[in-house]
Amino acid sequence: MMDLDDIDLTILRLLSEDGTQGAGAVGRACGLSQPAAWRRIKRLRDSGAILGLRLCLDAEQLGFGVTVFLGVKLATKGRVSLEDFERAVSAIPEVQTVEHVLGLYDYRLRVVARDLPDFERVLRRRIMTLPGAGEVEANVLLSEERRPGPLGSAG
Amino acid sequence: MMDLDDIDLTILRLLSEDGTQGAGAVGRACGLSQPAAWRRIKRLRDSGAILGLRLCLDAEQLGFGVTVFLGVKLATKGRVSLEDFERAVSAIPEVQTVEHVLGLYDYRLRVVARDLPDFERVLRRRIMTLPGAGEVEANVLLSEERRPGPLGSAG
C-alpha cells in the first residue's frame, strides 16, 4: 500500500465526482500545474490505487427494468465446488457482479432482467441449475444511491 | 426508453470494456467514422443511457482492507421512517452504496473500514444507532468480479 498525501486524496475525490475531467482541470481545482497533476494521476494509476474508469449505464434505459440481488448458499463447499460455481456463474450474461463473501451466504450476485417473467426464466434455468447451488435468497432493487466513500474524511 | 440499434449496443460494449477511449477509437472498432461515432456517443450520453464514468478505486490500496455487505431490516417501516433512515445513513462516510430493496431485508449497505476493529467501531457507533434499524446481517467480502452485463446477448 503506497502512501498518499492530502493532494492525492483531493485528486481522487475530484476524479470520483467526475471521471471525465483531465489533468488540467484537476490541477486547476487543487492548485497544481497541468503536468504536476498529470504526473500524480499517472502515479495513482500505475500504483494500482486507481483501477480504471467504469461506464455507468442506466439499466432501465437499456430495457432491463428489474435488478435483483441474490444471496446463494452452496450445498457443497470444496475448493473444486467454488471454482465450478464461479466458472458457471460467469457464463450467465445477466449476472453483473459476483461477490464471494463470508457469512450467512457464500456468494452474492447482482442480476438484471427485462422484467419479472424474464427474471423468473433466469432464476429457474440459469441460477437454480448452477453446480452446487443450495439455498437462494432474493432482494429486488427499488432504488440505489452510490457515494464517493471515505476519501477525505478517512477515519 | 429510447431505441438502440446494434451499433449503439456495440459502442456501449466497447466503452464498458474501456471507458477512457474516445470517439475515434470506438469508431475504428465498429466501422464508423470518427464524427459519426462521436455523435452516437453524445446521443447516448444526452439520452441518459450513459449515466457517467465512475472511478474504480482499490479500497485496499487506500487503506480500507475490509468491505462488508450489511442487510438491514427496519423495526418500523413508515414513510417517515424510510426518509429518516436514508438521511442518517447517507451521513456515514464509510457507507459506499445504499440500496433500498424488497425482500427479506429493507436496505443493503456496502461498508468499507480500515480493518475489523475499525469495522466494529462503524457497526456499533454508526450502523446500530441508525433510526429505525432493526435486525442486521453481515457478509464480509472475500473477492469480487464485475462483468459488463447483458448488452449484446440481450435475451
Add this chain to the structure above:
DNA sequence: CTTGAAAAGAACTGCCT
C-alpha cells in the same frame, strides 16, 4: 451518412528551480 480541415484542448517530454 461521409470526408476534410481547422480550432481547441489534452497528453506527454525535457529542462529548470
Add this chain to the structure above:
DNA sequence: AGGCAGTTCTTTTCAAG
C-alpha cells in the same frame, strides 16, 4: 517534489458533398 515551454496527439466542431 513542482513549474514552464514546447511538441504531438486526440477531440471537437464546422463546412460541404
